[in-house]
Amino acid sequence: MKLILINKRHGGTKTITLGFWSKAILFVCVLALPLTAVTLMALQWSVVKGEHSLLAPNISESWEQQLATQKAEIKRTRQEAASKLEALTLRVAELQARLVRLDALGERVTLAAKLDTDEFDFSQRPALGGPSDELADHALNVPSFMDAIDDLAFKIDDRQHQLQVLETLLSNKKIEESVFVAGRPVTKGYLSSHYGRRNDPFSGREAWHAGVDFAGKDGSDIVAVAAGVVTWSAERYGYGNLVEINHGNGFKTRYAHCKENLVKAGDVVKKGQVIALMGSSGRSTGPHVHFEVYKHGRTVDPASYIRRASR
Numbered sequence: 001m002k003l004i005l006i007n008k009r010h011g012g013t014k015t016i017t018l019g020f021w022s023k024a025i026l027f028v029c030v031l032a033l034p035l036t037a038v039t040l041m042a043l044q045w046s047v048v049k050g051e052h053s054l055l056a057p058n059i060s061e062s063w064e065q066q067l068a069t070q071k072a073e074i075k076r077t078r079q080e081a082a083s084k085l086e087a088l089t090l091r092v093a094e095l096q097a098r099l100v101r102l103d104a105l106g107e108r109v110t111l112a113a114k115l116d117t118d119e120f121d122f123s124q125r126p127a128l129g130g131p132s133d134e135l136a137d138h139a140l141n142v143p144s145f146m147d148a149i150d151d152l153a154f155k156i157d158d159r160q161h162q163l164q165v166l167e168t169l170l171s172n173k174k175i176e177e178s179v180f181v182a183g184r185p186v187t188k189g190y191l192s193s194h195y196g197r198r199n200d201p202f203s204g205r206e207a208w209h210a211g212v213d214f215a216g217k218d219g220s221d222i223v224a225v226a227a228g229v230v231t232w233s234a235e236r237y238g239y240g241n242l243v244e245i246n247h248g249n250g251f252k253t254r255y256a257h258c259k260e261n262l263v264k265a266g267d268v269v270k271k272g273q274v275i276a277l278m279g280s281s282g283r284s285t286g287p288h289v290h291f292e293v294y295k296h297g298r299t300v301d302p303a304s305y306i307r308r309a310s311r
């Protein structure tokens, strides 16, 4: 017997002559082995089915039991897989709903903050880049719902990041606006004395007036002109009941001659918050608030801050 092998690449041939033993081995490989395998399989099948009497009946019984257990296990695994899939589907739906809500919120925030809508476009996929080494058919093998989950998780992360940036921008803007010293320290009342040189109401001699006075009704509201931290709330010589607020950026304001202070040192106050009631405590001739503005430790004319419009 001769075997001719042809090399596909070079076109060359190789001839092998088979002797008796080679033929015998070939026969065993080609015919005998598959036959044996088929026979064994048939035997096992009949044993499993309980039709063969080669094995003792008790062994056959235990095999049947094992098979029943395995069948039950497969059934349970299938049920588990089905319920897991159901849970995952529900999760995807929930994530999708959350994303829709996040998108709506994002758009609203972008509009409210009057931010560049091109920069924070919630209807577009975020701009990302980088080459991918992944093979096209690899992606095709991944179940589509897993893809959906990954995609959603990615989108939610991205939106969250965008909203965080927006929030930071907004809060910075808000803080900047609220600590901006502007407006009057009273809701009702009139400016009764300007900043600068004047005749002292007690001595009549020329003196320096380090603030402005607003006259009004006894017990009327005195409000903070900007957000800040109360650094003084007690009596102070000449000032009577005094409230002092630090607004940061080197700004401080003082509200003097109060009837009653409504805040205490360490309190954080908002712009427009009522901090005291108007009175005539200390060196005062009648109900008014003596209002001072400090910039880097020195008094400045509050008039320009009162006049400037709130941002």
Ligand SMILES: [Zn+2]
Pocket: 193, 209, 211, 212, 213, 289, 290, 291
């Ligand atoms: Zn005054």
